[in-house]
Amino acid sequence: MITSITIPLALPLLLFSSDVKKWTKIAGKTMLSLGLALIALMITIFSGYYLFQDKLDNIWQVSGMLVGVYTGGTPNLAAIQAALNVDNDLYLATHISDMLIGAVYFLFILSFGQRFFLLFLPKFKMNNNSNDDNRKSAEDFESYEGIFEKRILIQLLKALGLSILTVLIGGGLSMLVPEKSSMAVAILTITTVGVIFSLVPKVNKLEKSFQLGMYFILVFSLAVAAMGNIDKLINASPYVLYYVGIVVIGTFILHMILSAIFKIDADTTIITTAALIMSPPFVPVVAGALKNREIIISGLTVGIIGYAIGNYLGIFIAYALE
Incomplete structure (x- = not known):
């Protein structure tokens, strides 16, 4: 019961605070970098x-989940698991493999990643005009401060109510299609309605809705982990791990090559890749390691776009490969 309801509830909450209008305003080179990263993926x-x-076995499901996790992150991975009715053990094998490979990649980026990229890509040109906006955007994702205050709790209840309404809409529409496709339709509908609600200013400004969504993701992850079968997990992991490794390393190399061809700077390439592979909450950390706060907004926006499109891409690719 917990695993079946937490992800549908989390998705709208993660999307309510999205600034869709900002998607069209980020620098052209960032959008180009995003496009190149998706092609590489x-x-x-x-x-x-x-x-x-x-x-x-069921590699089409793994493929769909990997598309989701490397466009948006764990929320998309979990949503696609639900949409495709993926076995819990296969989901866990994919999730654990992603964490292992992702940790290595993260350490690489934080340590000498920038120096490596600068061997092939041009240096970022500093502007220094938007540090305050970048700091605020980072805090929107990082801070849980005041989440138990009465004022915030009231807003969270409103957000949760809208999330429940969104889930009901998705569930209702899913009943109109064959059972095999019902969960996929529900997830895609919930994603779409979540984005639509984000266009409503009062919904978009509900505080801490993103953090509440991440809480549901954590609950889901713990619940699924508790149901895992260790023997099946060990048997499934090797090839899943190899697949994840090829996807991460291959995407990294191809994205860098494409960035070099299109003359995209090192920091933009790194923050785009980080936002997609590791999700938006890691963007400020990576920006700090790069000593470049100017790229935070672009990185966060790329990550949020990933949240929004990851479910569509992942489910589409999975069924295309089935």
């Missing part, structure tokens, strides 16, 4: 699929 997903299709 698709190439590696298809390459890995054909490499392991005879070795990994």
Whole structure:
């Protein structure tokens, strides 16, 4: 019961605070970098699929989840697991593999990633005009301060009520399609309605709705982990781990090559990749390691776009490969 309701509730909460209008305002090179990263991801997903299709059962489901997790993050991974009715053990194997490979990539970025990228890509040109906006955007994702204050709790109840309404809309529409597709329709509907609600100023300004959504994601992760079968997990993990490794490393290399061709600077390439591979909450940390706060808003926006499109892409790719 917990696993079936937490993700549908979390998705709208994560999207309510999205500034869709800002998506069209981020620098052209950032949008180009996002597009190149998605192209690189698709190439590696298809390459890995054909490499392991005879070795990994239900690889089409893994492919869909990897598209989701590397466009938006864990929320998309979990949402696509629900949409595709993925076995809990396969989900856990994918999630654990992602965490292992992602941790290595994260350490690389925080340590000498920038110096490595600068060997091939131009340096970022500083502007220094938007530090306050960047700081505020980072705090919007990082801060849980005051979440138990009465004023905030009232807003969270409103956000939760809208999230429940969104889930009911998605659930209602899912009843109009064949059972096999019902969960996918529900997740995509919930995502769409969540984005639509974010366009309403009063909804968009509800404080801490993103943090509440992340709380539901954590509850889901703990619940699924408790149901995992260790033996099946160990048996499934090797090829899932190899697949995840190819996707992360392959996307990283291809994205860097494409960025070099299109002359995108190192910091923009890094923050785009970080936002997609590790999700928005990691963007301020990466920006700090790069000593460049100017890229925070662009990175966060890329990550939020990933949250919004990840479910569509992941489910589409999964069914295309089934």
